[in-house]
Amino acid sequence: MPELPEVETIARSLRVGNGDSPSLIGAQILDAKLLWHKTLATPSESEFRHRIQGQTIESIERRAKYLQINLSEDVLLIHLRMSGDLVAGEGTEPLGKYPRLVFTLSKGLQLCFTDARKFGRVWLVEDPLTVLDKLGPEPLDPEFTPAVFAARLQARKRQIKPLLLDQGFLAGMGNIYTDEALHLAKIHPATRADQLEPKQGAALLATIRTVLNEGIRRNGASIDWVYRGGEFQNQFQVYQRTGEPCLQCGTPIARMVIGQRGTHYCPRCQVPVGV
DNA sequence: CACGAGACCTGTTCGC
DNA sequence: TGCGAACAGGTCTCGT
Numbered sequence: 001m002p003e004l005p006e007v008e009t010i011a012r013s014l015r016v017g018n019g020d021s022p023s024l025i026g027a028q029i030l031d032a033k034l035l036w037h038k039t040l041a042t043p044s045e046s047e048f049r050h051r052i053q054g055q056t057i058e059s060i061e062r063r064a065k066y067l068q069i070n071l072s073e074d075v076l077l078i079h080l081r082m083s084g085d086l087v088a089g090e091g092t093e094p095l096g097k098y099p100r101l102v103f104t105l106s107k108g109l110q111l112c113f114t115d116a117r118k119f120g121r122v123w124l125v126e127d128p129l130t131v132l133d134k135l136g137p138e139p140l141d142p143e144f145t146p147a148v149f150a151a152r153l154q155a156r157k158r159q160i161k162p163l164l165l166d167q168g169f170l171a172g173m174g175n176i177y178t179d180e181a182l183h184l185a186k187i188h189p190a191t192r193a194d195q196l197e198p199k200q201g202a203a204l205l206a207t208i209r210t211v212l213n214e215g216i217r218r219n220g221a222s223i224d225w226v227y228r229g230g231e232f233q234n235q236f237q238v239y240q241r242t243g244e245p246c247l248q249c250g251t252p253i254a255r256m257v258i259g260q261r262g263t264h265y266c267p268r269c270q271v272p273v274g275v
Numbered sequence: 276c277a278c279g280a281g282a283c284c285t286g287t288t289c290g291c
Numbered sequence: 292t293g294c295g296a297a298c299a300g301g302t303c304t305c306g307t
Binding site: 065081 | 298299300301302
Binding site: 277278279280281282283285286287288289290291 | 293301
């Protein structure tokens with residue numbers, strides 16, 4: 001489920017708590033139980049348990065689609081990939097289906113990493129940059145300007161959709177929000193990046209921010225059986241609406257495969273240019 | 276550098 | 292109803 005808005009939603013709820021989820025700030029990690037060995041990217045399981053025991057959760061933030069949990073000595077990084085989730089609560093029995101890594105915390109709390117498809121990964125490192133150093137700019141960073149974004153587009157020949165999904169080019173976009181942003185910007189997903197007018201490129205960053213902010217405002221999107229409780233799925237204009245009328249022009253939404261990803265677009269609003 | 280295919284995994288939904 | 296195929300919010304690696 002996790003693109004930037006979903007990860008941001010999780011980071012916020014772990015940080016400040018919400019209805020059924022307690023804030024984890026200040027909690028101490030008493031132990032960690034690894035239930036699927038590949039979930040832990042580094043270090044080894046024994047070193048992981050040894051190092052993390054006794055550390056306190058000092059702050060929680062998000063970088064791209066990574067959750068960054070700053071501990072008293074180290075940094076815990078979590079990537080949810082396709083089906084990962086984090087559930088905080090009370091008790092020692094793992095919360096939720098498909099638990100892969102369970103942290104026992106002080107105050108009778110636990111943090112449970114669940115992940116049906118087992119793609120998610122967890123790192124415990126001293127320096128987060130050893131994991132995060134290849135990431136591109138944050139789309140919501142106000143210092144990242146539309147002009148800079150447009151200029152970076154001009155230097156690339158790739159199709160715009162795979163380029164937006166490239167985390168080294170721009171960090172945090174996933175399949176849903178990319179399709180939605182391109183539709184809002186009226187750009188065909190197969191358009192070559194360097195074929196976009198600088199004006200279009202600048203406008204594209206604006207629509208990216210629009211859909212991301214709207215996603216965050218609605219606590220992310222919940223679709224299929226990987227449920228999170230967000231409501232952004234009700235705002236989809238194209239994603240998973242193949243054959244349904246475009247809400248702008250009535251033309252049936254089309255689906256094609258670009259970069260091995262299902263891609264949804266309006267063939268009338270998003271006219272192919274230089275494809 | 277760009278691009279495609281294959282891996283990594285499991286669960287749900289679709290088509291016959 | 293049953294069964295295989297297709298599909299799923301992500302990313303890595305390898306070959307061309």
